[in-house]
Amino acid sequence: MPEHQPDDHPSIVDRPPLNESTLFLACIEKSQLWQQIKVVSETGSTNDDLLVAAKSGRAEGAVLIAETQTAGRGRLDRQWSSPPRAGLTFSVLLRPSSIPPVRWGWLPLLTGLAVQQMISELTTVDSRLKWPNDVLFGPHRRKGAGILVQVTGSAVVIGIGLNVTTARNELPIPEATSLVLEGEQQPDRGALCCGILDRLAIAYTNWRSMDGDPVHSGLRSAYLTVCDTIGREITVELPNGQIIHGIATSVDESARLIVSTENGSQPVAAGDVRHLR
Ligand code: BT5
Numbered sequence: 001m002p003e004h005q006p007d008d009h010p011s012i013v014d015r016p017p018l019n020e021s022t023l024f025l026a027c028i029e030k031s032q033l034w035q036q037i038k039v040v041s042e043t044g045s046t047n048d049d050l051l052v053a054a055k056s057g058r059a060e061g062a063v064l065i066a067e068t069q070t071a072g073r074g075r076l077d078r079q080w081s082s083p084p085r086a087g088l089t090f091s092v093l094l095r096p097s098s099i100p101p102v103r104w105g106w107l108p109l110l111t112g113l114a115v116q117q118m119i120s121e122l123t124t125v126d127s128r129l130k131w132p133n134d135v136l137f138g139p140h141r142r143k144g145a146g147i148l149v150q151v152t153g154s155a156v157v158i159g160i161g162l163n164v165t166t167a168r169n170e171l172p173i174p175e176a177t178s179l180v181l182e183g184e185q186q187p188d189r190g191a192l193c194c195g196i197l198d199r200l201a202i203a204y205t206n207w208r209s210m211d212g213d214p215v216h217s218g219l220r221s222a223y224l225t226v227c228d229t230i231g232r233e234i235t236v237e238l239p240n241g242q243i244i245h246g247i248a249t250s251v252d253e254s255a256r257l258i259v260s261t262e263n264g265s266q267p268v269a270a271g272d273v274r275h276l277r
Helices: 020-030 046-055 106-122 189-209 219-226
Strands: 036-040 062-066 087-094 127-130 134-137 142-152 155-163 233-237 243-251 257-261 264-268 272-275
Touching: 020 036, 020 189, 046 062, 046 087, 046 142, 046 155, 087 189, 106 127, 106 134, 106 142, 106 155, 106 189, 106 219, 127 219, 155 189, 189 219, 219 243, 233 257, 243 264
Parallel strands: 036 062
Antiparallel strands: 062 087, 087 155, 127 134, 134 142, 142 155, 233 243, 233 272, 243 257, 257 264
16 A cells, blocks of 8 residues: 555655765666766756756766756746656757758657656556657646757757656646556665666667668657557647647657648648647
């Protein structure tokens, strides 16, 4: 039995801190991509911090993990909120400069896949992906993780927010959930973080070695297998406010969602998707 009911406010003793040196040793043993892993108890936003670092020339492979963020970001200046040590909030700095920018749209999808695969491997929680940047948990397909990719020059900062022991009353919206709320009894944040970094490094290195080609790297087919959006009736709100309604049929080689509408097929590069059924 879990030590607390997840709907209660869990005590901080159920939320041990991450250990920077353990994480660093475990991660560099597995992958050459990660050069530096830093854990801070608090910052504004790990994405903001690595964007600043990228602008001042920091090399690929930096990882910044915060036990809590005071100004965590979502897309379009939305917020990401997570109480101290209740989840994972971290960012990585990559420089995919050899890859044509038209293929960089695969980075949030590739990252989501790494998160989804590690959740499947390390927990009993069923997870699926919602295009382009959400990881959904459990039978009700609630949002348990989100991904934010930001570009500055030749650098890309990828941020991941994952709810681990977050209680219902700590989540900002009813459609959100956490691993514990979906029944996972003792999720280990350190193992999850290290596993996600490892899986992300493998997927990124493979994708990059194939010149970013999503088909030959196997990325596209792996993504489509676990993407809950495909085959669903959806609406997409585009950045200009326009709403598209139709059936999501696929994701193309530039990571755009293909929506079959009454006016024909429409590729969507960015937008907020709602699954209707
Ligand atoms: C995202 O944006 O889902 C991207 C979230 C990325 C967060 C990470 S944490 C580490 C790194 N540093 C940062 O500052 N950010 C990244 P979007 O699709 O725009 O979703 C944002 C919306 O999700 C909000 O408007 C809320 O409705 C909802 N939300 C906020 N916090 C949540 C949480 N903990 N769990 C589930 N949903 C949440």
